[in-house]
Amino acid sequence: MISILDEDFSQLNVFLEQLKPSKIFILVDENTHQYCLPKLLGNLESEIPFEIIEIEAGEELKTVETAAQLWQILAEFEADRKCLIINLGGGVITDLGGFVASTYKRGVKFINIPTTLLGMCDASIGGKTGVDLSFLKNMVGTFSLPEKIFLYPKFLETLPFVELRSGFAEMLKHGLIADSKHWEDLISINDLTFENITPYIERSMQIKQEVVEKDFREENIRKTLNFGHTIGHAVESLFLESGKAIPHGEAVAMGMICETKLSELEGLIDEKISSQIISTINHYFPTLIIENFSENEIMNLMKNDKKNSLQNIHFSLITNIGSCVFYHSASDKNIKFCLEYYKNQQN
Numbered sequence: 001m002i003s004i005l006d007e008d009f010s011q012l013n014v015f016l017e018q019l020k021p022s023k024i025f026i027l028v029d030e031n032t033h034q035y036c037l038p039k040l041l042g043n044l045e046s047e048i049p050f051e052i053i054e055i056e057a058g059e060e061l062k063t064v065e066t067a068a069q070l071w072q073i074l075a076e077f078e079a080d081r082k083c084l085i086i087n088l089g090g091g092v093i094t095d096l097g098g099f100v101a102s103t104y105k106r107g108v109k110f111i112n113i114p115t116t117l118l119g120m121c122d123a124s125i126g127g128k129t130g131v132d133l134s135f136l137k138n139m140v141g142t143f144s145l146p147e148k149i150f151l152y153p154k155f156l157e158t159l160p161f162v163e164l165r166s167g168f169a170e171m172l173k174h175g176l177i178a179d180s181k182h183w184e185d186l187i188s189i190n191d192l193t194f195e196n197i198t199p200y201i202e203r204s205m206q207i208k209q210e211v212v213e214k215d216f217r218e219e220n221i222r223k224t225l226n227f228g229h230t231i232g233h234a235v236e237s238l239f240l241e242s243g244k245a246i247p248h249g250e251a252v253a254m255g256m257i258c259e260t261k262l263s264e265l266e267g268l269i270d271e272k273i274s275s276q277i278i279s280t281i282n283h284y285f286p287t288l289i290i291e292n293f294s295e296n297e298i299m300n301l302m303k304n305d306k307k308n309s310l311q312n313i314h315f316s317l318i319t320n321i322g323s324c325v326f327y328h329s330a331s332d333k334n335i336k337f338c339l340e341y342y343k344n345q346q347n
């Protein structure tokens with residue numbers, strides 16, 4: 001499923017040779033057009049005709065409206081069911097492009113070539129595709145696997161630091177829920193540079209891949225990947241709605257701090273370990289200013305989250321570094337306490 005690309009992208013050329021799609025559509029945003037597409041096109045040896053489709057960068061464009069425009073463009077190019085969509089970009093491109101591919105003509109094949117750290121370690125893997133609906137994250141989507149994921153870590157050379165750090169949050173999450181050694185390796189990194197992080201990308205991908213293989217439709221263990229995301233997604237949606245979208249990983253880092261504290265309050269993890277985790281995350285990530293959002297707003301968003309049912313908010317929480325429980329229903333009182341705890345860090 002995951003293939004690591006050599007400098008000449010030979011693995012991609014072999015794949016295309018075998019698949020023989022009728023046409024290729026390469027979906028990029030303005031940044032991946034500039035920084036990543038030349039490398040891809042420079043190595044593409046295929047005779048198969050291709051088109052480049054560019055959208056503006058940013059989460060704001062991960063919408064049903066953009067998906068509709070892309071369906072329209074595919075139809076105008078007379079894309080048939082044997083075409084291939086190559087998603088070349090971060091999580092926005094792979095989520096959106098995967099969604100469009102999995103719905104256009106009831107589904108055409110697609111591959112992901114992630115170009116952000118978050119895309120490599122998380123979004124490109126696992127077959128969740130989708131778009132946001134009225135600022136609610138990933139409300140519409142499908143479970144559809146890409147034919148393949150191609151990894152080329154050097155794409156990260158041009159990724160801004162803030163985006164690199166965003167992906168690092170998901171890597172830390174993988175360590176916390178599944179592998180204490182991975183966590184230790186990651187926190188030994190002082191400077192978050194692409195060179196320092198690259199050696200650990202494959203382990204992070206593997207953790208995600210293993211969890212997804214056990215539970216593709218998120219009925220049980222896949223829920224552990226939502227650690228930090230129940231509170232994180234609610235806050236991310238509020239920032240998005242206020243016109244100040246923040247990188248996904250910053251919301252996840254905030255969510256992991258709150259949900260680590262919650263794990264402690266719910267009696268699942270030692271106070272000492274919880275404090276150590278929280279101070280580590282704080283060492284890498286800025287504290288988000290969430291004063292403008294009321295606790296009720298955040299609570300309501302969590303209650304409406306598609307992962308919750310019957311108004312109970314369920315969490316994936318950690319019991320130690322490297323182990324996790326899921327479907328844990330926490331008390332409203334403890335959830336509110338965690339939000340207060342986070343806000344007080346700002347003072």
Ligand SMILES: NC(=O)c1ccc[n+]([C@@H]2O[C@H](COP(=O)([O-])OP(=O)(O)OC[C@H]3O[C@@H](n4cnc5c(N)ncnc54)[C@H](O)[C@@H]3O)[C@@H](O)[C@H]2O)c1
Nearest residue numbers: 031035057090091092115116118119122123128155158159
């Ligand atoms: N499907 C999943 O399982 C899953 C998992 C995690 C996150 N996600 C989704 O992923 C999205 C976030 O992904 P993201 O953080 O990659 O965001 P993104 O796709 O918006 O990329 C971040 C920024 O980096 C730019 N960029 C991308 N590659 C670059 C490169 N090589 N050099 C320079 N700039 C580059 C982009 O243009 C963009 O401005 C969110 O929508 C989130 O919901 C999905």
Ligand SMILES: [Zn+2]
Nearest residue numbers: 122170248252
């Ligand atoms: Zn995430």
